[in-house]
Amino acid sequence: MTVYPAKQHFAAVAAHLGASSGVILVNGGETLIHPDSDTEYIFHQDSNFYYLSGIAEPSFAAAYDISTRTAILFVPHVSADEAVWVGVPPSLEEYRVAHGFDAAHYTNEVDAVVSSLKANEVFKLPESDKLRKAVHEARVFKDDCEIAIMRRANQISSAAHTTLMKEAKLGMNEAELRGRFVGLVLAQGCSYEAYGSIVAGGRNAAVLHYTKNNMALGADDVVLVDAGGTYGNYASDITRTWPVGPRFSDKAREIYAIVLDMQKAVISACAPHKQWEDMHALAARVAAEGLLRLGMLTGDLESIVENFVVGYFMPHGIGHLIGIDTHDVGGYPAGTERIDKPGLRYLRARRELLPRMAFTVEPGLYFVDAILAEAKATPAVAQHINFDVVASYRSVGGVRIEDNIVITESGNENLTSECPKEIADIEALRASAYNQ
Ligand SMILES: [Mn+2]
Numbered sequence: 452m453t454v455y456p457a458k459q460h461f462a463a464v465a466a467h468l469g470a471s472s473g474v475i476l477v478n479g480g481e482t483l484i485h486p487d488s489d490t491e492y493i494f495h496q497d498s499n500f501y502y503l504s505g506i507a508e509p510s511f512a513a514a515y516d517i518s519t520r521t522a523i524l525f526v527p528h529v530s531a532d533e534a535v536w537v538g539v540p541p542s543l544e545e546y547r548v549a550h551g552f553d554a555a556h557y558t559n560e561v562d563a564v565v566s567s568l569k570a571n572e573v574f575k576l577p578e579s580d581k582l583r584k585a586v587h588e589a590r591v592f593k594d595d596c597e598i599a600i601m602r603r604a605n606q607i608s609s610a611a612h613t614t615l616m617k618e619a620k621l622g623m624n625e626a627e628l629r630g631r632f633v634g635l636v637l638a639q640g641c642s643y644e645a646y647g648s649i650v651a652g653g654r655n656a657a658v659l660h661y662t663k664n665n666m667a668l669g670a671d672d673v674v675l676v677d678a679g680g681t682y683g684n685y686a687s688d689i690t691r692t693w694p695v696g697p698r699f700s701d702k703a704r705e706i707y708a709i710v711l712d713m714q715k716a717v718i719s720a721c722a723p724h725k726q727w728e729d730m731h732a733l734a735a736r737v738a739a740e741g742l743l744r745l746g747m748l749t750g751d752l753e754s755i756v757e758n759f760v761v762g763y764f765m766p767h768g769i770g771h772l773i774g775i776d777t778h779d780v781g782g783y784p785a786g787t788e789r790i791d792k793p794g795l796r797y798l799r800a801r802r803e804l805l806p807r808m809a810f811t812v813e814p815g816l817y818f819v820d821a822i823l824a825e826a827k828a829t830p831a832v833a834q835h836i837n838f839d840v841v842a843s844y845r846s847v848g849g850v851r852i853e854d855n856i857v858i859t860e861s862g863n864e865n866l867t868s869e870c871p872k873e874i875a876d877i878e879a880l881r882a883s884a885y886n887q
Pocket residue numbers: 688771811813853
């Protein structure tokens with residue numbers, strides 16, 4: 452069994468802290484109880500603590516002596532009474548070895564052990580902003596072990612998406628698809644869905660964070676499925692959009708083809724030293740070219756780009772960092788501001804792409820009535836939009852295609868390459884759903 456490289460992660464954090472001595476002390480998450488009940492919320496480990504310990508259970512702590520590079524794990528004591536309910540836990544030594552620590556103690560010894568280290572400074576979470584920034588920066592760069600876990604999270608989630616495409620039929624409820632997806636990823640070892648899945652048929656896809664997931668799928672609809680499993684505490688975040696029937700309608704196919712072009716252009720461009728906001732701009736340019744061909748946009752391409760017209764059809768950013776959290780930390784390093792322009796305003800990262808960063812690439816085009824009304828009321832934007840043509844595509848709702856990539860020395864690795872997205876592959880799967 453591979454040991455999660457918690458100790459190397461402490462060393463990476465110490466390097467980002469720029470400290471040659473002192474102690475890092477972090478507490479894990481605690482179990483939360485629903486108000487006035489004895490029912491627990493499903494436990495999610497504190498992400499910073501998981502990164503530094505590889506421990507997914509509640510009530511632990513961990514410390515690291517920077518100068519001696521000693522990692523110490525603190526384990527909650529389980530009484531004989533409690534063991535009746537939760538089982539007999541591993542011993543201190545078993546925990547120490549399994550998680551690659553140098554020493555292990557019970558949590559009631561934290562203060563005594565830390566003071567015995569006679570540190571000139573104790574950096575502690577959640578109190579120390581300096582430590583938090585260092586942990587976040589370390590988490591941006593995934594090591595081989597983390598990338599291997601993320602590969603598996605994405606394989607499992609890709610397979611589940613493929614199964615939905617193979618099985619879903621007209622008249623099924625969005626809830627059935629969500630339930631099937633969650634069942635498939637749990638059966639393959641995921642601990643939970645990485646975020647509230649979005650299963651949005653037809654016009655529901657025009658609600659960006661649609662989570663009702665409770666309507667029947669209609670014959671002419673495309674369905675947008677944004678779902679991923681969390682495996683080994685690392686998230687997967689995949690979106691596929693496909694026809695409920697065996698084939699895309701002409702209108703849906705045209706929009707899908709443009710979104711696929713946007714995504715391929717961005718994935719081809721993602722490489723060290725590119726800027727993430729430039730990836731967003733590239734997607735917007737490819738979309739503008741495609742929508743010009745459809746006659747949905749009119750006029751000069753450069754003017755369309757300068758007026759952020761595509762931002763009214765893709766109101767979200769091109770993607771985000773991903774890791775332990777779906778929207779992972781570190782998107783805006785200190786001193787980086789958001790860009791207040793349509794589409795760019797919600798960009799979840801602004802930074803230079805470097806090897807070992809993991810991103811989602813998730814272009815989309817949507818027909819959101821409220822945003823289109825705003826476009827109509829903005830002359831510099833409205834001059835470039837043929838609203839009659841827009842109306843003829845309104846029933847498509849929205850299309851998004853989302854993959855997960857890791858930046859490499861020479862470009863990137865697509866972790867979701869096993870999840871079909873070519874029109875011919877999707878239609879073959881959809882046809883097979885109706886030929887059983
Ligand atoms: Mn995403």
